[in-house]
Amino acid sequence: MEDCHPSAISDEERAARRAQRAKSRREKLRLRRRRQLLRLFPILIVCLVGVFWSSRSRAEPAREKAGRAVLSTRPLPEAAAPPYSASVSADTIHLDEAFSSEYAVLIDLTNGTILAEKAFDTVISPASMTKILTLLVAAEQVTNLDDTFTLTREITDYCYVNDCSVVGLEIGETVSIRELLYGTILSSGADAALGLAMYVSGSQEAFVEQMNAKLDELGLAETSHFTNCVGLYDKDHFCTVYDMAMILKAAMDNELCREILGARTYETAPTPYHPEGQVLSNWFLRKIEDHIPDDFAVIGAKTGYVAQSGNCAASCGVTASGAEYICVTGNAYSSWRAIYDHVELYKSYCSP
Known part of the structure; x- marks a missing residue:
């Protein structure tokens, strides 16, 4: 059996020592907080003085404005309308479920009236219709269409990883800026x-900043925002079909963009990678012209598709009398259905 050694202090004395240590810790904490407050006191005084003078300086102009308001009865000017806009009217047709595409808008550009719509103000993923804005931003800044750009591995890797539609340019292939512009639209x-983005801004990120600045300039920033220049799905990459109609209108007002958006085909120059060049084609324009009346022409278009948006299309049409219309649809179940929906809207609501 082990020997039992009695404790050197009693339980009462042990408790008294614990209490004394706790009291000592509390006193040290109190003194530390007091020192901290003393150090902060001058800063608090400065802040309070600053707040006082700031509130006083704001109050003085307010009193002056109030005094002036008594002397002036002129109404405040109305806010300026966005540079590109269209509005519904009593005659606007609200398409029902019988119309195939889930989203649609048809706009008469002559008077800025929405002729027909279906959820036109609902935010969607614009898919490759995004490239209309890519074209517009680039076209406004490019000064030499014959300048060249050499494709990089960074670009081809991006396209491969994200399964993008491509022209088919190779690493090290040098092409003109004009061909990049046509390739962005005709071949999507x-x-x-991406070549345009790198050429214009040095990076896709910097170029996208310019795209969003353009959306703001067009008065569309409240319902549209882009995160890439190609149309990849992203929860923060969105617009409405109405927004896309306004983007297409702005692009059609640019002479170079209008030419490119209206081209059925374009033949590129030969390169060592493509000795015979390539023939680029706008599939939507070539197919829709077989289904519209002879007195109507589609003079610009761009399609798009990602799983989250279905088949989308934006087009501009003109009658024989010169009246122009913009049509944008989203979430059709096939690329042909998107074409037929545009045909239906043009035939039904656009006067010859």
């Missing part, structure tokens, strides 16, 4: 679009 080429 992400390689061409």
